[in-house]
Amino acid sequence: MSHVPFRFAFVSNSLPVAQTVRDYAATRHLPMEIRLAGMEEALPVARALLAEGTDVILGGGGTGKLLRRHLRRPVVTIARSHLDILEALLKAREHADYIACTCYGALPPWPALFSELLRVRLLPVPFTTTQELVSGISRAVDQGVGCVVGGGICAEIAQAQGCRGVVVTPGEEALERALDEALNIARSQQQDREQTAWLRGVLESLHEGIVGVDTDGRTATSNRAAEVLLEDLLDSAGADGPGLPESLGLAKALKTGRGEEGIIRRINGRELVINTRPILVDGKPRGALAAFAPAARLRDLSRKLKNSGRRGFIARHNLDSLLGASPAMRELRLQAARFADADAALHIHGESGTGKELLAHALHQAGPRRNGPFVALNCGALPDSLLESELFGYDEGAFTGARRGGKEGLFEMAQDGSIFLDEIADISPAVQIRLLRVLETGEIFRLGGDRPIAVNARVISSSWKDLVEEVRSGRFRADLYYRLSLLRLQTPPLRERPEDIPLLARHILARLNMAHKELSPHVLGLLKDYAWPGNVRELDALLRRYCLLSDGGQCDRALLEKLLDDLRATQGLLAPAERPADKAPTLPDGRAQGRGNLRERLETLEREIIRAELEKCAHNRGRAAKNLGISANTLWRKMKAGPR
Numbered sequence: 001m002s003h004v005p006f007r008f009a010f011v012s013n014s015l016p017v018a019q020t021v022r023d024y025a026a027t028r029h030l031p032m033e034i035r036l037a038g039m040e041e042a043l044p045v046a047r048a049l050l051a052e053g054t055d056v057i058l059g060g061g062g063t064g065k066l067l068r069r070h071l072r073r074p075v076v077t078i079a080r081s082h083l084d085i086l087e088a089l090l091k092a093r094e095h096a097d098y099i100a101c102t103c104y105g106a107l108p109p110w111p112a113l114f115s116e117l118l119r120v121r122l123l124p125v126p127f128t129t130t131q132e133l134v135s136g137i138s139r140a141v142d143q144g145v146g147c148v149v150g151g152g153i154c155a156e157i158a159q160a161q162g163c164r165g166v167v168v169t170p171g172e173e174a175l176e177r178a179l180d181e182a183l184n185i186a187r188s189q190q191q192d193r194e195q196t197a198w199l200r201g202v203l204e205s206l207h208e209g210i211v212g213v214d215t216d217g218r219t220a221t222s223n224r225a226a227e228v229l230l231e232d233l234l235d236s237a238g239a240d241g242p243g244l245p246e247s248l249g250l251a252k253a254l255k256t257g258r259g260e261e262g263i264i265r266r267i268n269g270r271e272l273v274i275n276t277r278p279i280l281v282d283g284k285p286r287g288a289l290a291a292f293a294p295a296a297r298l299r300d301l302s303r304k305l306k307n308s309g310r311r312g313f314i315a316r317h318n319l320d321s322l323l324g325a326s327p328a329m330r331e332l333r334l335q336a337a338r339f340a341d342a343d344a345a346l347h348i349h350g351e352s353g354t355g356k357e358l359l360a361h362a363l364h365q366a367g368p369r370r371n372g373p374f375v376a377l378n379c380g381a382l383p384d385s386l387l388e389s390e391l392f393g394y395d396e397g398a399f400t401g402a403r404r405g406g407k408e409g410l411f412e413m414a415q416d417g418s419i420f421l422d423e424i425a426d427i428s429p430a431v432q433i434r435l436l437r438v439l440e441t442g443e444i445f446r447l448g449g450d451r452p453i454a455v456n457a458r459v460i461s462s463s464w465k466d467l468v469e470e471v472r473s474g475r476f477r478a479d480l481y482y483r484l485s486l487l488r489l490q491t492p493p494l495r496e497r498p499e500d501i502p503l504l505a506r507h508i509l510a511r512l513n514m515a516h517k518e519l520s521p522h523v524l525g526l527l528k529d530y531a532w533p534g535n536v537r538e539l540d541a542l543l544r545r546y547c548l549l550s551d552g553g554q555c556d557r558a559l560l561e562k563l564l565d566d567l568r569a570t571q572g573l574l575a576p577a578e579r580p581a582d583k584a585p586t587l588p589d590g591r592a593q594g595r596g597n598l599r600e601r602l603e604t605l606e607r608e609i610i611r612a613e614l615e616k617c618a619h620n621r622g623r624a625a626k627n628l629g630i631s632a633n634t635l636w637r638k639m640k641a642g643p644r
C-alpha cells in the first residue's frame, strides 16, 4: 500500500454517509478521518481539524457548502449527483407518491423534472440550518408527504415525526470526483509549502533586510536581517512599526506602482540604502517590497571592489615584514603595533632605506583601516602643481588639459584608508598650507572646484630630514608639524644594529632565490663593519650585485671586499647634509668646503680623512685601512691619487 502523506477528514451529520465515504476512501488507500457533527458544530470541528494538521476537509452537500463559506482554506464538498438523487427517489416511490426532498440553500431545478419523470409529486424543502430543516420536514409531513428524501440527518428527523425517510448517499462517481479534488488540493498545498520554504530560505540567507507590505501597508513578510536592522520598529512577529511603510519608501511604491533604487534614509540611527518595488499579480498591485542594507556596508564593499581593480592601493607589508632581532627593531615593532591601533596622524623619521615606507604599509595593515585603501605618494618627487593635483584632484576645466570629468585626488582615493606622504619635509609652503587645511577640516577642495569633499584618511608621513630642525629653520610650518606628528616613530639606521645584518642578508638572498649562497662568518663580519649610509636598501643593492657577479654557491670573499670598497669610494657622493647616516669624521669647515667641483672636493675630503686616520694609527696602513673599513690596497690607491 503506497503511503499517502496527507491527512483528510470528512465532516458530516450523517453516519451512513460518513461510512460510505470512509469505505470508498479505504478502497483508494486514502486515510480519512470521520467527524460526525451537526451543522451548528461543523465549523468549530473543522477548524480544530485544520489546527491539528488536517490537509483537506471534506463535507457532505449542506455541511460542505457551509464550511466552504466560512473557512479560508479550500473545502471539498461531496455533492450528490442527480443519479444519486434519482436512485433515492426511486426507493422512496416504492413507499409514497408524495415525497419531500430537502435542498440546502437555493432551490435546485431538478424537482420539477424528476417529478414528471417519475410521475410522483415532489415537495422541495429548502434549508440552511438544522432548525429550518426540522421545521421544513415537519411542515411537509403535515402536508401529507409519505416519505422524505435528503442528505444527512433528514431521514432521522422524518422518522422522528412518524414519516419514512430515505438518505441520498453519494455514489461512486461523486466520491471519486471529490477524493481526486481533495488529493489535488493537498498536493498543490504541499507545493506551495515547499515554495514558501525555499522563499523563506532565500529571504533568510540575504544580508539585506526585506520587508513586504500588503496594499493596506500591513507587514506581510520580513526576514531576520530586517529585524536586526529595524530593531523595535519591526518586532519578531513582523508587526508594523509607526510609519514604517513611509520610511522604507513602501507607501510611495504602493501609491505610484513604481519602485525606486538607492533611497537613502536614516532609520533607527542607521543610514540605510533602500530599493523598493511593487508586487503585481496579474498586473494588479498586491503589495510592495523593500530591500535595504546599511550604507556603511555598501561603502565598504564598493571600496573593496575599487581596490581590487587598483593595484598599488593595497598595503603589501605587515609588521612581520619588518625584520630585525635587535632591541631597537623589537621596540619599533612593539610601538608600531600600539600606534597602528591609535588611528591618529603619525610621522616616521629615519634615514633613507631604513624601512620607513615598509613601516607605513605595516601600520596600515595592523590598524583598523586595514580593509581600506593604502595610497602612497613621494612628495619630494613632484613639482608643486602636479603634487597638488595628485593629492587633491581637480575638477573638469580646472586647467588646460584637465581630464574630462575631472580627477579624483589621492586623499579621495584613500577614503576610509591611509595615505602615506613620503618626503613630507620637501613640500612647498603653499602645499603645506593646503595640507594643513585638510588636516584641520577633514575636507578637501579639488583644484578648480568650489565644493568641499569630506575625506577620512589616516595620514602617515615620513622624512629622512628632521622635521623639528626644518621647523626651527623656518622651512616647515610648526602647526602642520604638530598635526602630522601626533604620533612619532623612528626607524634606526643599520649601522646602529649590525646584529640585524646576517638576518637581513639571508632574507635578501632568499628573495633573490639565492638562499644557497653562503655567507662565511668573515664575510658577515665585513658586512657588519661597513657603515651602510644607504641602510637596508644599500645592503639589498650590494647583495644583488654580489649575486650577479659571483658564480657558484661558494662565498666569494674577494668579490665582496671589492664591492664594499667600491661602496666606500662612492659614499662621499652623498653630500653630508643629505646623508644623515654619514657620521664619518667631520673636518674643519674650511677644509670641507675646498675648491673645485663636488667630486674633487669629496676626494679632498676623503684624503683628509685617510690622512687623519693614518696619523691616528702612527702611519700603520693596515690598521688605518681596517679602521676605515677599506682594504689596504684601496687606501694605498686613494693616497697615491694625491691632490690634483
Ligand SMILES: Nc1ncnc2c1ncn2[C@@H]1O[C@H](COP(=O)(O)OP(=O)(O)OP(=O)(O)O)[C@@H](O)[C@H]1O
Pocket: 321, 322, 323, 324, 350, 351, 352, 353, 354, 355, 356, 357, 358, 359, 422, 464, 491, 536, 537, 540
Ligand atoms: N627592517 C627591514 N626588514 C626587511 N626589509 C627592510 C627593512 N627595512 C628596510 N627594508 C627594505 O629596504 C628597502 C628600503 O625600504 P623603504 O623603502 O621602506 O625605506 P625608506 O626609509 O622608506 O627609504 P626612503 O626614505 O629612501 O624612501 C625595501 O626594499 C625594504 O623592503
